[in-house]
Each structure stands twice: as structure tokens, then as C-alpha cells.
Amino acid sequence: MFRQLKNNIESKRENKDIFSKSLVRFKDILWRIYNYFYPNFKFPLILLIKREKYLETLKLSLSKGYNNKPPIIIWDGYRRMTMMEKLIKNVILENVPGSLVEVGVWKGGMTIFFKGVLKVNKIKNRKVWNIDSFKGFPPIEKMELKKYPEDKEDAKIWSKKFNYSLEKVKSNFKTFGLLDKNVKFLKGFFKDTLPNSPIQKISVLRIDADQYSSTWLALKYLYPKLSKGGYVVFDDWKLKYAQKAIKDFRKENKIKTPLVFGDTKDPIPYWKKE
Numbered sequence: 001m002f003r004q005l006k007n008n009i010e011s012k013r014e015n016k017d018i019f020s021k022s023l024v025r026f027k028d029i030l031w032r033i034y035n036y037f038y039p040n041f042k043f044p045l046i047l048l049i050k051r052e053k054y055l056e057t058l059k060l061s062l063s064k065g066y067n068n069k070p071p072i073i074i075w076d077g078y079r080r081m082t083m084m085e086k087l088i089k090n091v092i093l094e095n096v097p098g099s100l101v102e103v104g105v106w107k108g109g110m111t112i113f114f115k116g117v118l119k120v121n122k123i124k125n126r127k128v129w130n131i132d133s134f135k136g137f138p139p140i141e142k143m144e145l146k147k148y149p150e151d152k153e154d155a156k157i158w159s160k161k162f163n164y165s166l167e168k169v170k171s172n173f174k175t176f177g178l179l180d181k182n183v184k185f186l187k188g189f190f191k192d193t194l195p196n197s198p199i200q201k202i203s204v205l206r207i208d209a210d211q212y213s214s215t216w217l218a219l220k221y222l223y224p225k226l227s228k229g230g231y232v233v234f235d236d237w238k239l240k241y242a243q244k245a246i247k248d249f250r251k252e253n254k255i256k257t258p259l260v261f262g263d264t265k266d267p268i269p270y271w272k273k274e
């Protein structure tokens, strides 16, 4: 009697396994047919058909290009997104309150990915903040070079790059079906926008703004809003003056929590706020 019951349970489990495997195969076939007829796919549809592969598809599309368009995120974007995915999942699991924020968004590749991670985890109440001038670095005449002499050298390299409008960033979000009222934009040069920003609590703060003053201002005005258990992440460790800003800030604020570097030559260090 007991053995029969056990056999029944096992055969039901096997049937369930066969059913879920067939469902995955069926979705895969549907996806192939759809992709054959409509190679210029739409992201919300992908979500229906390929939910379990959504983040992977999103990462590949953002970092390798989609619809025959160039990638939205460059510089080893796939690795960077994979790293951010882990940190975002940690703050979700540990219930660390606050928005996901990127300072220096350019085309919005990383923040689109942030929103995708929230979407697959069915998180509706966290905001994603995009902070940028949406017209590139401040022109030399608008820089406070007396206050931040380190910017002088960077200004020559960066001043004409990264001019990408807010409208285009919004349109990139729309392409992936990820623009909603919880995707926020703070437009303008940091020295004007950050001191009185409406951002409240932050759970993940990613800083990718290249220059000394930009990195410094992001830390000065946003780090105090980072929740305990939240992460601050730096994309620009390899840039001399951005690195100096991080070190200066840690020194001035007596932050002893070690930076986590990982084992790569191009680290994206971070620390978890204690």
C-alpha cells in the first residue's frame, strides 16, 4: 500500500517534469517561429515567451546590439550588468530600502537593465533614477576649475563626448518596454541638480561619471541617502582622477569598509554601507 502510494507520487512528479519540459520546448519553438517572421522583435513579447531567459536576452541585446542597431552599453557591458544583477538581487532579498540610481547614464543601457531586473523580480515599488546632463560633460567654461583643478586634464578629453538626449534615452527604455512612472530622470549638471535632488532613499548607487568633480559631487550628495546594507559601485576606478575622488571621499568621511575589487584587471569596485 505504502509502495503503491510512493509509486503514484513519483509518477505524478515525472508527469509534471515532462509537462514543464514540454512547455519550455513549446515556448522555444514559438519563439523561433516568431523570430523567423519578425526578426525585429519587441521586448514585451519576449517576456511572454521566454520569461526564464529574459535577463540573459536583455543583457545580450543591450551589450551586443538588437534590431540591427549598435549596442546601447559598451565597455564590456555584459560583465558589468552581470555584476550589478547580483547586487540588486541582494538588496531585494535583504529588503534594503531605496531606489536604484545611476549617476552618469549616457544612453541608459545600465538603468534599462536595472529596470529589467526589477521587472523579472516583480518589484513595482522601487524607482530607477537616471542622473545626467543628457548633453555630455560640462563645457570648460562651466567647470569650477579653481575648486576642482583635477578636472582640467579630463575636460580636454571628455568635453565633446557623450552628448545624448533625454528623449533618446526615454525612447531606448520604450524599445525594451521598460518605461513607466517609476523610471525617473534628473536632468542637468550635477553641481546644479544634486544639492537639492528629490531622491530620498537609495539601495544601489552606481557612479559612472568619469571626472573628479562629478564623482565627488555624486558621493557628497547621494552617499548620505544610501541605506544601510546598500551598495555604492564605481565604474571608473581605472581613471586617475575619479579614483582620487573616491579615495578623498573615503578619507574625509573616515570610511574604513574595504572596497571589494573582484579578480579582474578592470575592476568595478564597490562597498556595502555598514
Ligand SMILES: C[S@@+](CC[C@H](N)C(=O)[O-])C[C@H]1O[C@@H](n2cnc3c(N)ncnc32)[C@H](O)[C@@H]1O
Binding pocket: 072, 073, 074, 102, 103, 104, 105, 106, 107, 108, 109, 110, 131, 132, 133, 134, 135, 136, 137, 138, 162, 188, 189, 190, 191, 208, 209, 210, 211, 213, 214
Ligand atoms: C561614461 S558616460 C556613462 C556611461 C553609462 N553609465 C553606461 O554604462 O553606458 C558618463 C556620463 O556622465 C555624464 N556626466 C559626467 N559629468 C557630469 C556632470 N558634471 N553633470 C552632468 N552629467 C555629467 C555625461 O553626460 C555622460 O553621459
